[in-house]
Amino acid sequence: MSVDYTNGELQTVVAARSLAGKRSCFIGVGRPSTAALLARMVHNPRLVLVYESGTIGAKPHRVPLSIGDGELAQSADLVVSVPEMFNYWIGPGRVQVAFLGAAQIDPHANLNSTVIGDYAHPRTRLPGAGGAPEIATGCAEVVVIAPHSKRTFVQRLDFKTTRGERTTLVITDLGVLEPRDGVLTLTTVHPGVSVDEVRENTGFELAVSESLKVSEPPSTEELNALRELVSR
Amino acid sequence: MAQIVSLSEAVEATVQDGASVALEGFTHLIPFAAGHEVLRQGRRELELIRMTPDILYDQMIGVGAARKLVFSYGGNPGVGSLHRFRDAVEHGWPRPIEVEEHSHAGMANRYVAGASRLPFMVMRGYQGTDLATRTNVRTVICPFTGEQLAAVPALNPEVAIVHAQEADRDGNVQLWGIPGVQKEAVLAAQRSVVTVERIVDQLELRPGGVVIPGWVIDYVAPAPGGSLPSYALGITERDNDFYREWDRISRDREHFQAWMSEQGLLG
Numbered sequence: 001m002s003v004d005y006t007n008g009e010l011q012t013v014v015a016a017r018s019l020a021g022k023r024s025c026f027i028g029v030g031r032p033s034t035a036a037l038l039a040r041m042v043h044n045p046r047l048v049l050v051y052e053s054g055t056i057g058a059k060p061h062r063v064p065l066s067i068g069d070g071e072l073a074q075s076a077d078l079v080v081s082v083p084e085m086f087n088y089w090i091g092p093g094r095v096q097v098a099f100l101g102a103a104q105i106d107p108h109a110n111l112n113s114t115v116i117g118d119y120a121h122p123r124t125r126l127p128g129a130g131g132a133p134e135i136a137t138g139c140a141e142v143v144v145i146a147p148h149s150k151r152t153f154v155q156r157l158d159f160k161t162t163r164g165e166r167t168t169l170v171i172t173d174l175g176v177l178e179p180r181d182g183v184l185t186l187t188t189v190h191p192g193v194s195v196d197e198v199r200e201n202t203g204f205e206l207a208v209s210e211s212l213k214v215s216e217p218p219s220t221e222e223l224n225a226l227r228e229l230v231s232r
Numbered sequence: 233m234a235q236i237v238s239l240s241e242a243v244e245a246t247v248q249d250g251a252s253v254a255l256e257g258f259t260h261l262i263p264f265a266a267g268h269e270v271l272r273q274g275r276r277e278l279e280l281i282r283m284t285p286d287i288l289y290d291q292m293i294g295v296g297a298a299r300k301l302v303f304s305y306g307g308n309p310g311v312g313s314l315h316r317f318r319d320a321v322e323h324g325w326p327r328p329i330e331v332e333e334h335s336h337a338g339m340a341n342r343y344v345a346g347a348s349r350l351p352f353m354v355m356r357g358y359q360g361t362d363l364a365t366r367t368n369v370r371t372v373i374c375p376f377t378g379e380q381l382a383a384v385p386a387l388n389p390e391v392a393i394v395h396a397q398e399a400d401r402d403g404n405v406q407l408w409g410i411p412g413v414q415k416e417a418v419l420a421a422q423r424s425v426v427t428v429e430r431i432v433d434q435l436e437l438r439p440g441g442v443v444i445p446g447w448v449i450d451y452v453a454p455a456p457g458g459s460l461p462s463y464a465l466g467i468t469e470r471d472n473d474f475y476r477e478w479d480r481i482s483r484d485r486e487h488f489q490a491w492m493s494e495q496g497l498l499g
Contacts, residue, residue, distance in 0.1 A: 029310040052336065053259045053410050065472045066309035068259020070465050073409045079440060081411045082258055082283065083344050086337035091356055114333075119366060125321040127307030127314075130284075134337040134357045160362040 005218050007173040009226060010190050013218040015099065015145055015171050016043060016226075024048035025097040026090070026135055032099035032145050034063050034230060041225045050095050052131045054080045062232040086131070090138040098139035100132055100162070101146055104154050107184050107204045109144060109164030111136070112157040119159060132162040141168045148172035150203040174198050176215065180207065188213045234403025234426070234449040239458075242425045242451035243269045246391045250299075252279035254389040254421060255288060257462060258412025259309060260470075263395040264288050265458030266427050271295060274499040281389050283339045283413060287461065287478050290314040293329060294488055295498055300330040302387070304339040311475055315482040325485065334367055338384045343413050345386035346420025358382040392421030395459045396444075397467055398435065399428045403446030406435045409465030411442045418444055427455035429467050 005013075008031075015035035019025055020043040027036045027049060037060065040047050049058045053067040057077025064072055073079050080089070089095060102111035103126050113132060117123030136142050144167055146152050167184075170177040175198055176188035185207040186198055191214055199206045218226070237245070247253055247270050255263050267288045270278075279300040280289055287308065292298055294316030306317050320329040334342065341353035354372060358364040359382065372383045394414040396407035405426045407414065418424045426449050437443065446452070458464075461471035461478075481491045492498050 054412070055410065064310070065475065066259055066470070068309065068410055068462075069470060069472075070260075070409070070463060073260070073465060079410060081340075081415070081442075082336065082413045083340040083416060086340055087344075087355070091337070114362070119362075122322060125306075125318045128303065128305050128333050129335040129363060130305035130307075131336040133335045133361055133363065134355075137356065160360075163360050 003218065003220055003223055005223055007190055009223065010215065010218055011145065011171055011173045012038060012226060013222045014176065014215055015143065016222070018143055018169055018171070019047055019097065020044055022047060023096045024050060025099060026050045026095045026139055027099045028052065028101065029064060029067055030101070032101065035145070036099065037063060037229055038222070038226050041229065042222055050089070052085065054082060054085050056080065056089065063230060086134055090131070090134055093138055093140060095139050097141045097143060098135045099143050099145055100136060102144065102162070104152060104157050105144060105146060105170065106154060106157050108182055109167035109170060109179060109184055110157055110160050111144065111162040111164065112159045114159040114161045116158050129161050136162045136166060139166065142166045143168060144170045146170065146172055148174040148198065148201045150201060153202045153204060155204040174201060180209070183207055185209050186212065188215050190215050191217055234446040234452045236401070236403055236431065236452045239265060239269050239427060239453040239455050240273070242453040243273055245451060246423050246425055247273070247275055249275055250277040252281060252390045254281035254392045254417050256282060256392065256394050256412060256414050256417040257459065258283060258410060260410040260412060260462060261395045261407060261414065261459050261464055262286055262288055262462035263393050263427055263458060264460060264462060265455040266393045266395070266425065267292060268497055271297060271497045271499045281387065283336060284309070285314060285317055287475065290316040290482055291492065291497065293317050293320050294326070294482065295492060296326040297499065298329055300332065302332045304334045304336045308475060308479060311479050316488060319485070332367060333363070334384070335363065338369065340413055342384045342387035343416035343420050345384065346388040347416045350386060352383045352385050354381045354383055356381060387420055389417070389421045391423050391425065392417040393425045393427070394418060395427045395455065395464065397429050397464050398432050399426065399452045400432055400435050403449055403452040404435055405444045405446070405449060405452065406438065406441045408438050408441040415442055415444055419448060423450045425451045425453060427453050427458045429456055429458070429464050430454065
């Protein structure tokens with residue numbers, strides 16, 4: 001039986017699956033938040049969600065617009081200050097997985113969320129580091145969720161905001177990349193996506209795994225749960 | 233001991249042209265009313281300090297009130313860009329702005345050092361990033377283990393302004409919900425103002441509530457609804473529609489100025 005879905009939906013579903021069996025996950029807003037809430041619904045009801053605003057063990061019913069939405073504080077196991085969040089929880093590695101996004105990612109999974117162009121005279125001023133640099137070195141596993149395009153996947157970052165050593169997965173709307181000997185390598189394509197299509201949308205020479213897999217399409221349960229979640 | 237005064241008196245007594253001012257509130261309890269009062273009083277050449285500039289600093293930067301911004305994340309949370317901040321950095325409109333940026337952990341620890349009256353805090357971070365070359369951070373060697381660590385300098389703003397749910401008549405303040413870095417900002421600053429939703433006869437202490445005693449605060453000013461379109465947990469709700477609407481209002485210079493003028497915020 002086949003069900004119609006978008007590659008964006010599949011990206012969220014694949015990100016949610018990556019949280020099966022994990023203890024805790026640090027998340028920002030947008031697709032990462034949707035994926036983590038979906039993971040709690042379908043794969044891992046005990047997953048502890050940690051938001052940068054200081055809410056640990058948040059159980060929001062709806063996908064929050066901001067990391068500071070009141071529902072996160074009201075549903076959390078504990079709410080801590082920003083210094084406590086970084087010094088007691090993130091820094092010592094008490095949160096297992098982090099979901100991060102970025103405007104640019106290089107072949108070593110380093111991330112740029114600071115500027116496009118020259119730092120002193122940027123073409124595009126991006127929001128900046130936020131919590132990402134310490135989250136990416138504090139959490140044991142980093143999952144990057146990004147749109148797959150030549151603008152995002154670049155040979156050389158305009159600015160290195162965040163280090164990529166702990167990145168285990170890069171989940172895009174075309175497939176999944178994983179580090180092999182420190183270099184991001186295409187290990188999975190989404191159904192109907194060719195390696196050439198991924199290559200055309202990658203701004204560096206794409207390494208491809210010899211045992212390339214195709215991601216499992218969303219199950220009816222996953223898709224129904226996702227659509228119900230975003231309609232709340 | 234904190235004096236309980238009107239918002240305009242509190243701002244007039246503390247914020248002068250050229251001051252370094254931290255209006256804190258991490259995604260919650262953002263002191264919009266106080267920031268708007270700073271604009272109404274026409275203050276300029278400010279060094280604005282805030283982890284997440286948010287809509288409030290987009291407005292203050294957009295009218296040209298800031299000469300410098302110290303921050304760690306300048307986006308409209310969940311929506312996208314802060315267009316006035318971007319315009320100031322990318323095109324120097326309405327005036328060039330000096331930028332000093334950190335990570336959240338760096339900013340938070342700078343406030344901790346400031347509140348502790350220590351010269352710096354140590355942390356793991358910055359190493360191997362371009363931030364390390366662009367901002368005010370050094371390395372120190374741990375005298376016990378030899379580990380190389382990042383040192384971030386204390387942040388001691390001339391003025392800190394935060395918003396809280398309530399204060400009693402002696403100016404003791406309590407806030408609850410997401411506590412952010414407000415306590416640190418108040419204790420780090422040379423002078424402080426706390427705006428509150430309400431003044432009560434006696435603080436009813438809440439589990440998880442953060443109390444800031446009146447004897448470390450200079451002024452307390454009532455400002456009901458003073459954190460909208462942010463919110464005060466249990467009293468007001470975050471106006472998510474306005475955060476989306478701000479994207480439209482702020483995208484265009486003329487549209488932005490017309491909106492600010494309507495609100496009496498052009499100073």
